[in-house]
Amino acid sequence: MQPISGVTISHCDFGTPVASGTPTVTSPGPIYAFNVSAMTLTNVTIAGHAVNMTVTDTR
Secondary structure, X not given: OOOEEOOEEEEEEOOOXXXXXXXXXXXXXXXXXXXXXXXXXXXXXXXXXXXXXXXXXXX
């Protein structure tokens, strides 16, 4: 099955994540990607942190 690709999520607030992990000043904690290639997050808020990045499943 081909990965989901070319998706952009923008101007969205995902609230507080359930995933465990230590957040840092620059990251809300772990972001898990499964079967995703080049999903772009633009002005997305996760756990109060603005996120602008491209997410790819590197397995």
